[in-house]
Amino acid sequence: MRCTEPEAIKHGWGVVITCLLFFISATTVLASEKVIHEIDFTGQDEGSALSWLKQQGFEFELNAKALNPRFENDALVISTQNEAVGLFGLQLAQQDFIHNVKRVEIVWGVNRYPEGADWNNGINSVPIAVMLSFGTKKLPSGLPLGIKSAPYFLSPFIGKQEEKDKMYTGKLWREGGRYFCVASGDQSGKIITTDFEVDERFRTVFNQEKTPPITALAFQKNTSNTQGASEAFIRKIKFLSE
Secondary structure, eight states, rough: OOHHHHHHHHHHHHHHHHHHHHHHHHHHHHOOOOOEEEEEEEOSSSEEEEHHHHHOOEEEEGGGGGGEEETTTEEEEEEEEESSEEHHHEEEOOOGGSOOEEEEEEEEEEEOOOOOBBBTTTTTTEEEOEEEEEEEEOOOOSSSGGOEEEEEEEEEEEEESOOTTTOOOOOOOTTTEEEEEEEOOOOOOOOOOEEOOOHHHHHHHTOOOOOOOOEEEEEEOTTTTSOEEEEEEEEEEEOOOO
């Protein structure tokens, strides 16, 4: 059946209105996604990152310097040739606590996985992980005399043998810490963008009514009980309100 001109116009306006509504809806979604805070490792001159990390307030824990942190290919790279554990931590001042975070976006990847890491079989090693600490209440680590007590934390990590989206509990900080495999399988050399929900996850996992602000963050590598070299990188961490 042929449409008369008024009918054609009417149908044409229907398409236009539909498109406009879609555009407005998409714009609203984008507008509501606010970046509260960002840590950007890109744009740095290639070479050692030790001085830059120190200037930004990062503290070097355990054997962090042995991970040879450096800027390469528009990213911060950490690597080891054998077993090593290192953590780069940033404790935020109270006025810098990051409030009302809904999601965290991480752009990172692994160039070489440590051989033997497997959380499903008790070898809790990671090529790279980010740790997000919430609030200031300290919970026991499981070590004697209350050593290394720490706030609640969620820690997304990239794995190879582990199950994607599975939650793991470590050997320490069993009360207040949870680890999540956010990418699995051999993805050597690929840039992985992780969209990690934190608000609902925190409240559900720890049975809390409200998610405290993020008060500290860290990134780490742990190649204990593994063999061979390992290398990973991180480009950006964004904290989003939606």
